[in-house]
Amino acid sequence: MEKYDPEAGFRKLKGALYWITLIGLISFSLFQLYTAIFGVLPAQLQRTIHLGFALTLIFLLFPASKKKKEGKPLFQVAWYDMILAVLSIAVGSYWYLFMDDLVMRVGRLTTQDFLIGVLAIILVLEATRRVVGLPITIIAGLFLLYAYMGPYMPGFLEHKGLTIERIVRTMFFTTEGILGTPLAVSSTYIFLFLLFGAFLVKTGVGEYFNDLSIVIAGRRVGGPAKVAIFSSALQGTISGSSVANVVTSGAFTIPMMKRLGYDKNFAGAVEAASSTGGQIMPPVMGAAAFLMVEFIGGGITYWDIAKAAAIPAVLYFAGIWIMTHLEAKRIGLRGLSREEMPETKRVMKQVYLLIPIVVVIVLLMNGVSVTKSALWSIVSAIAVGMLNKKTRMGPKLFFEALADGARTALGVAAATAAAGMIVGVVTVTGVGLKMANGLLELSGGYLIPTLILTMIASLVLGMGSPTTANYVITSTIAAPAILLFGVPDLSAHMFVFYFGIIADITPPVALAAFAAAGVSGGEPIRTGILSSKLAIAAFIIPYIFVISPQLMLIDTTWVEAIWVISTAFVGMIAIGAGMIGYWMRPISWLERIAAVAIGFLLIYPEGMFSAIGLAAFALMLGSQYWLLKKDNTQAPSSPAV
Template sequence: MNSEHEKNRQEPGVQPEETIEKSIRELEMEAMDEKKQQELLEKFDNESRVRTFTNRGMALFVKAFAIAVSLYHLYTAYFGTLVTLKHRSLHVAMILALAFVLYPAFKKSSRNRLAWYDAICSVLALSVTAYIFSDYLGIVHRAGVPNQLDLFFGVVLIFLVLESARRVTGWALPLMGVIFILYALFGRNMPGFFGHRGYSWTQIANHLFVSTDGVYGTAVGVASTYIFLFILFGAFMNKSGMGQFFNDIALAFAGHTKGGPAKVAVIASGFLGSINGAAVANVVTTGAFTIPLMKRTGYSADFSGAVEASASVGGQLLPPIMGAAAFIMAEVLGVQYRVIVMAAILPALLYYLGIMVQVQMRASKNGLEGLPKDQLPTIGEVMKERGHLLLPLIFLVYMLFFSGRTIIYSAFLTIVVTILVSMLRPATRMNFKDFLDALDAGARSSVPVALACAAVGPIVGVASITGFGLSMAYTIVSLGGTSLLFTLMFTMLTCIILGMGLPSIPAYLITATMAAPALVQLGIEPIVAHLFVFYFAMFANITPPVALASFAAAGISGGNAMRTGFESMKLSMAGFIVPYMFVYNKALLLQGTSLAEGIMVTITAIIGVVMLGSAAEGYFFARMPIPLRIVLFAAALMLISANMLQDVVGLAVIAVVLMLQWSKAKKEKHQEPISA
């Protein structure tokens, strides 16, 4: 065996148990080094470049304001929100005020004191909402015929949203917003079907200011209700020690198996990613522990980083929370939340199965061992100490699927249950300070998501009034011609390009506006089309040349950033194939299918994903030659469609390949003593 673990075993006087135990202790200490994590986050994630005030009074004021923001959203969750425009404008105003206080304008700006122009921007943000509250009926009655004050505050709002988005999410999203506004102004001069009748600045500003298709659109509506509450729920879960629980339970379940540390990374990052929806932050926090441990077990630096990146990105595909994207999708499609979750669950599990298969095959191929079982926590110990933290998640699933209550009320009650459940054990118990810290953290964590939802407003708003979305769909369909496969491929490329450098929610919203209609035009059901574009918008985070999650993972592992990106794509191969599978066979989404059909499509999909992973790694029972890998890959792809003949042929080819591999492994096993 060539693993580092095996090398350690061969060194005289060094016991593997001692080495691994020491490694785990050291890595836990490294994972607690918040300074290193923050530095890495700031390098790859604009959302983490926040001010830390040295003035105690200012720090307390900002914390008090953040707590007030969280308390407002809790209040509206229980007692009901204000009228739509008032509630959404107040939500945006509070988020904008926090953004300008927390995020400096430039990298060289002071990180410990507030600049005068940031204070002015915060006040302006609040003044926009003050104006809406003071003249609400007038604004509503003047819809379409704005006065000068309407235009002034509309321009102020658009500027503040785009500027704050630049600070928090980077240049990509605000630049797209500016380009779309310019397109609305000057698109009448464009040739072909991308041209439109043209709009004046007055029409555009008014549309983006008071319309529910503009800044205060659907995305902000969801952010101000569901998303904020679930981010707050995640803050309370984090404060009670849920992150530590996920790490410990993953170690207990999988740490001792072949390639155990990589499986730990997949399990822990998947659970955490589903709750927090922040791929890069998830890579850094979880990866600070799992990536070095994978390397010490024998995985390469590039592969270790890729495992963490692909698992963290996949969390946004994993129900029940899906990083809050499920709520946006449900609102856009006008369906119940549970419909999205039920459709997404099997593809997400197949995605993680694909990663697990490659991790297992890589470990078997290279002879990598797991961690000594006696040095790992047991499932019983972990469940006894922190297992009660699963109760809020179980309660949440019950409330969302079986109680008949609204999502907002369910989220509110789940936060209350989380606080109460944390009191059951001393290790997880929250005191009053922890409670306030969670409220503060929840508001701060919501700023990037809420701003992204507001900043996507100009893009979606312009696309709606100019018909750009339909023009884009026409272009994609034209490029694909009469071939569904080509149209899907062009849509995939469009989604990956549009999603580069963008947070997950605006990436989904933009691709849903511009790419999903192309698939709907071809007769694909809307939920299938939206899940398809959502998958590939998420994978922009691990697809070079702009693969922020992979680059952050490479920063921890010390590997090459581009190679880590391509390894992440390889590990996520199932994720690139599964969307095609559910387009060709919607039974994979458990939509309108019988139990027997659902079971059959699940079995063939599992076999196909396992074989894809084996072909990618070139191992099953024994190392696999390239020609056989190509044959196995092709056979696995035959299981994509709902064609029974293709399934039978594919399964037959797979059976022959596995028999050949089993025979080869048997021969190699008999030859080992001779070669020795």
């Protein structure tokens, strides 16, 4: 976990520092709960206090370097990190102490203001590097440099340039930079749902997801792979990280897959593709859904986004399920034995553990605010835990959940603060529209080439970035190009969101695939290639819902929706067969190409294409059945004894 996920590499403190940090984490959670219950503070106060907590705790918990000297584990905090933590407190409390003066000056900075602003930028970049990694830190740094170097930029990227003072003012003394929309969402909705996830883990829901997955899918052909898919889809509800999903659920699914005969690279790929899909699965969607509400605006609700994401997410997991099933049939794998399964009766008796998930979905469906939904979900998680003696939450477990939730939120807070810098530069310089026009010019003004270029940009921008940050970056830089064609806002934002997420399994970076290879002992690049192959739906479906938004239930009836879902699912069977090379029997390359083409026709939600696809699917299915029967008839019989 520490090798592939920077957020997992925190110090194991002892003594007084341990208690100071623990109290800090618990206080962070209590502050967020207080403002959720009694009302959010004014924007600058809510966001700077949230940022101050996060920065202080990051410098106490995360070392400047992950390299450990032989025999000297990083238990204690370096002297310079103590100084950075104190400076973080100063930055986090500055707006609280001087708000009246800052408002009266209306953007005119004193020397003290300027120094605090510069300090805030430096601390955010360094904290992001430590807890999130270099990619987003470099991108944020380059955008700051771009803001200053505008007059020297080539072509359409040229602008008049910003002074250092204006950059500092925009970044920390307005709500367009560090204190912008991304951090606003982190300091409200996202924190509460990460805290909800921590309470679910403490009440045994995370472990129950694994047991339930095994009961549902374990006995089937290639059972362990299907357990990985089902478990990862559920784990995505309580996790905001593809890598974290891989390591937690993959710790038991990957060894099971290998034990039953799956190749180690394929086993790692199944887990990586499934865990990455957890970030696109409603209701939480790696917390990006909450950001999407703010970025799209126009009266769109969280429920609109969750509803639109449902069918594409189901198709994504259906594609992986189908391909793992066909691979298992191709190489003749069995499911788990009865002895390897948990007791079904015991697992079904604990189905009440799913109540918190039902609560959050029902509340959001009925228009309850995201904040109140998260609060009641936390309450329901605690209540459900009380029903079982083993998971009953006493003071110790309660405070552990508060601390774990806050620790999980540190990476998101740093990433959203850094992403806010990018958004601030884009807003002030207008580079977003310039990039959109540049992509449009490069594509010749045609939609499909623009989508391909936007896909490439989103894959590159999303590499190595956490879910929330990569959505902020891709929606700011890449989505405007698609919007110029009059595509619905939700379709354009979901398009870049999908490809930003899929960067986690797309070589050469492919963090989730590398983490899975670390667990499986496989080859990272090979695992990444196989992961991308299994996740083929994620490379196809975004094009479809941009061209024809019915797939996202936009401007469609329930009858049309059922037709779209049915034909798309059948299409995934054909595509899965084409990708694996097996459909009742091994199929040739010509048959594989035909199967993929049929799948495309069926997934595209237009009546004529779907009808042609269904007819072709029926013909190919019939031919497969006839050829299988012919193969069995022509198989040589065993010689008589």
